[in-house]
Structure formats: C-alpha cells, structure tokens
Amino acid sequence: MEEYAREPCPWRIVDDCGGAFTMGAIGGGIFQAVKGFRNSPVGVNHRLRGSLVSIRTRAPQLGGSFAIWGGLFSMIDCSMVKMRGKEDPWNSITSGALTGAILAARNGPIAMVGSAAMGGILLALIEGAGIMLTRFASAQFANGPQFMEDPSQSQLQPAYPFGDYRQYQ
C-alpha cells in the first residue's frame, strides 16, 4: 500500500509537501487547460493560448495551496505520532481536521469549524477507503502475504500487518 509505506517521520513532511505540490500542479494544469480552452473566444489559436495562460496563472497557485495543506497536515501528523507514540488512522483524521481549522483561522471561528469538519470527514473517508482496500487485498491473497515468513524483511515494516486496523472500528 502506498499510503502506509511512507517515509519515516521528519522526512515525511518534505515528501508530502513536494508530492502535494506536484499533484496540485499537474491536476490543476489538466483542469485549467480544459477550463481555459472552453472560456476562450472561438478559434483554435485563441483557445490554445487561453488554456496556456490559464495553466500558467492558476496551476502553480493550486499546487501551492495543496503543498501548504500537505505540509501542515504531515507536520501535525508527525507531532501526533511523537506525542501519542503510535500511528493509526485517528492521527490522520485529527490532523486533517486541525489542518482545516488552522488554514481557515483567518475567516473566523464558524469557518474554522466548517473547514475542520470538512477536513476530518475527507480524511476519514480516505482512511476508510485505504482500510477497505487493504482488507480486500488481504482477502485476495488467501495464503497470507509471503513476507511475513521472511525474517530478513521484517525491518521493512510492511504496510501495517493486516488486521491491525480492526480494533479501531
């Protein structure tokens, strides 16, 4: 699983920040290309130029806001890992909610609550999807993942042993 084979903690912040920037920039590029293409005046030249302009102006912005979200998220995540001494889905959910609250802090307490709820629900959905996926994958390989038998790989910490999650539900 991609989600849980992540970097160890301090470097995870940098990793998440950069990954989020790239993701936002590429995704924003795709969406803004379509939007600029549709919003421009008639003519292929105008349309191509319009989509280029809108990519150039908007995609880095979206990447930046993604990067802020990702960086703050994993900062809080890492702090919670250090404080609570364990890594579980609650960490992500709480840090998603806190990130939403902090980033909306300038808009007043009501916006903070709304944004925190949104971040928490979103992260809960993502974590839930990850858990479902892990369970599905572990059901597919019925004889169990083979790396459990290989002692030389035990230091890899392979993707949280399946079934560890069940106690959180």
Place this chain on the structure above:
Amino acid sequence: MPVAVGPYGQSQPSCFDRVKMGFMMGFAVGMAAGALFGTFSCLRIGMRGRELMGGVGKTMMQSGGTFGTFMAIGMGIRC
C-alpha cells in the same frame, strides 16, 4: 532491499494498475464526500424532492471525478 520476488508473490502491480486503483479509490471517496457535502449544499439552496436527487447526483459525479483525477496523479507521481 531483498525484494526479488516482490512482496505480493507473483507480481508487483504495474504503474498503470496503481494509477487505475488510485482513480477508483479517489472516485469512491469523492462520491461519498460529494454525497455528504452535496446534500447539505443542495438543501441549503432550497432543492427538494426529485430536483434534490439530481443535484446531489451531479455533485457526487463531479467531486468523484475531481478526486479520482487527483488521486490518480498522486499515485502516478510516486511509482
């Protein structure tokens, strides 16, 4: 790193498989989030009944597509 065979037996999922899986996962998450938030926002602007169903469905598809695209990109840049 001793990953000669790959941890999952016969095959490490290929890059395209992972992108596809990321899209599916993002689509599911986006559908769920769109159902939640879309219901609230459609109720707020005063949709009821059949119209509400349409509005919520539209929001679900939109946010599912957006999420799926971003998730697919996120998987794609890490493989």
